[in-house]
Amino acid sequence: MKPIKVGLLGIGTVGEGTFNVLKRNQEEIRRRAGRGIEITMVAARNTERAARLVGGECEVVSDPFAVVDHPDIDIVIELIGGYELPRELVMRAIANGKHVVTANKALLALHGNEIFAAAQEKGVMVAFEAAVAGGIPIIKALREGLTANRIESVAGIINGTTNFILSEMRDKGLDFSTALAQAQGLGYAEADPTFDIEGVDAAHKLTIMSAIAFGIPVQFDKAHIEGISKLEAVDIRYAEQLGYRIKLLGITRRTVIDGVEGIELRVHPTLIPTKRLIANVEGAMNAVLVQADAVGATLYYGKGAGAEPTASSVIADLVDITRLATADPEYRVPHLAFQPNQMTDVAIWPMSEINTSYYLRVYVKNRLGVMADLTRILADARISIDAVLQKEPAEGATRLDIIMLTHQTREKNIDAAIAKIEALDTVVGNVTRIRLESLS
Numbered sequence: 086m087k088p089i090k091v092g093l094l095g096i097g098t099v100g101e102g103t104f105n106v107l108k109r110n111q112e113e114i115r116r117r118a119g120r121g122i123e124i125t126m127v128a129a130r131n132t133e134r135a136a137r138l139v140g141g142e143c144e145v146v147s148d149p150f151a152v153v154d155h156p157d158i159d160i161v162i163e164l165i166g167g168y169e170l171p172r173e174l175v176m177r178a179i180a181n182g183k184h185v186v187t188a189n190k191a192l193l194a195l196h197g198n199e200i201f202a203a204a205q206e207k208g209v210m211v212a213f214e215a216a217v218a219g220g221i222p223i224i225k226a227l228r229e230g231l232t233a234n235r236i237e238s239v240a241g242i243i244n245g246t247t248n249f250i251l252s253e254m255r256d257k258g259l260d261f262s263t264a265l266a267q268a269q270g271l272g273y274a275e276a277d278p279t280f281d282i283e284g285v286d287a288a289h290k291l292t293i294m295s296a297i298a299f300g301i302p303v304q305f306d307k308a309h310i311e312g313i314s315k316l317e318a319v320d321i322r323y324a325e326q327l328g329y330r331i332k333l334l335g336i337t338r339r340t341v342i343d344g345v346e347g348i349e350l351r352v353h354p355t356l357i358p359t360k361r362l363i364a365n366v367e368g369a370m371n372a373v374l375v376q377a378d379a380v381g382a383t384l385y386y387g388k389g390a391g392a393e394p395t396a397s398s399v400i401a402d403l404v405d406i407t408r409l410a411t412a413d414p415e416y417r418v419p420h421l422a423f424q425p426n427q428m429t430d431v432a433i434w435p436m437s438e439i440n441t442s443y444y445l446r447v448y449v450k451n452r453l454g455v456m457a458d459l460t461r462i463l464a465d466a467r468i469s470i471d472a473v474l475q476k477e478p479a480e481g482a483t484r485l486d487i488i489m490l491t492h493q494t495r496e497k498n499i500d501a502a503i504a505k506i507e508a509l510d511t512v513v514g515n516v517t518r519i520r521l522e523s524l525s
């Protein structure tokens with residue numbers, strides 16, 4: 086059988102990794118796919134660099150539309166990144182009847198519904214394993230491996246850059262900007278690293294997993310997003326003393342509140358008990374914990390970013406498409422796991438309704454009755470305290486930190502209690518509040 090012909094858009098970190106792994110393992114991949122897979126065209130802005138990388142083995146062009154419009158190309162790989170240009174390219178590739186592979190979670194989180202609908206209509210596949218958790222085959226696991234289950238929750242460390250920064254800050258005492266510069270140098274960070282730091286990239290990935298887990302449309306605009314930029318080293322240390330580690334976690338979960346079912350969709354720094362496996366995922370590694378009714382808990386772990394780990398997922402998609410290209414589109418695995426006419430419109434909960442536990446750090450004046458005031462405010466709000474940490478103040482110190490861990494309560498309750506605590510004249514500045522998940 087003739088090799089399947091692939092056009093590559095963008096030959097940066099992931100594009101180069103894809104080109105190299107496909108070349109290195111071409112014979113193994115051909116034996117698995119049933120036919121050869123050849124990159125025959127590459128689009129790059131810097132065509133000289135691209136030509137050097139591909140060594141004359143394929144045509145290099147500067148116009149990516151020349152690739153998506155080329156009649157010989159069967160599959161287009163989009164590895165440019167960003168929103169608008171990739172959207173135009175992917176929609177045009179679909180309109181031209183080409184299958185698409187992309188690692189672009191931003192594109193799918195924002196325009197996925199439109200893209201999958203167009204692909205369904207045209208009978209082509211849009212594959213995106215690399216868009217979530219780099220080299221971990223989590224899309225395949227959620228969409229196919231767990232297909233017998235009712236999925237209850239997905240919680241994951243799904244941004245390598247922030248996990249790398251948090252690990253380096255804790256273990257090596259690096260400051261934030263040095264750790265970020267290292268993550269950029271290693272090719273983990275997004276073109277705009279604020280996407281990583283502010284939790285946007287993790288929310289893109291979580292939005293995609295939520296759609297696949299629960300059979301809902303992608304709804305990035307409903308995600309609650311907080312990153313790690315406001316996290317202070319002192320809270321990382323206090324959390325450790327209490328037996329917790331702080332991770333940037335993406336959580337999506339079915340929850341019934343007052344008899345109504347909804348979906349949680351949130352990304353924020355989270356205290357996790359150190360004894361949980363996922364709390365010990367370090368560096369740029371990712372891990373996704375899935376709770377499902379039949380199988381129970383399953384944990385997926387691996388490299389969440391970088392050239393070849395991500396290439397591994399891109400090429401897995403190429404092989405899938407190669408195998409299924411001749412199958413009747415109706416019998417292929419649906420893009421979002423559920424048949425398009427079987428999606429539900431169950432709503433995403435606003436953050437104020439979410440039930441979780443909290444870490445509170447209150448900076449207080451060293452005066453009699455402070456602790457009594459704090460506990461009274463929490464008791465009045467029916468919030469129980471699970472643990473308290475108060476260090477003996479240094480000789481002559483007039484202010485000190487009081488740390489409290491609470492049992493579960495609704496976010497709007499804790500916010501109201503925090504407002505009352507901040508109004509006390511013994512409390513200095515704002516209360517630091519970090520959510521806590523036991524993940525048991």
Ligand SMILES: NC(=O)C1=CN([C@@H]2O[C@H](COP(=O)(O)OP(=O)(O)OC[C@H]3O[C@@H](n4cnc5c(N)ncnc54)[C@H](OP(=O)(O)O)[C@@H]3O)[C@@H](O)[C@H]2O)C=CC1
Pocket residue numbers: 094095096097098099100128129130131132147148149163164165166167170188189190191215216219272273274275276389390391392395
């Ligand atoms: N890096 C990683 O670990 C991971 C990345 N991803 C995703 O993969 C995608 C690619 O990321 P990554 O490889 O890191 O990004 P890079 O910035 O390393 O590569 C992007 C490439 O696209 C090229 N490009 C930009 N605009 C055009 C254009 N108009 N025409 C042709 N080529 C263009 C750039 O060329 P030039 O260099 O000449 O400007 C660059 O080589 C992104 O969506 C990212 O979110 C997903 C998982 C992991």
Ligand SMILES: N[C@@H](CCO)C(=O)O
Pocket residue numbers: 216218219243244245246247273274275281286389390391
């Ligand atoms: N910037 C992303 C790349 C992988 O998607 C990360 O750090 O996880």
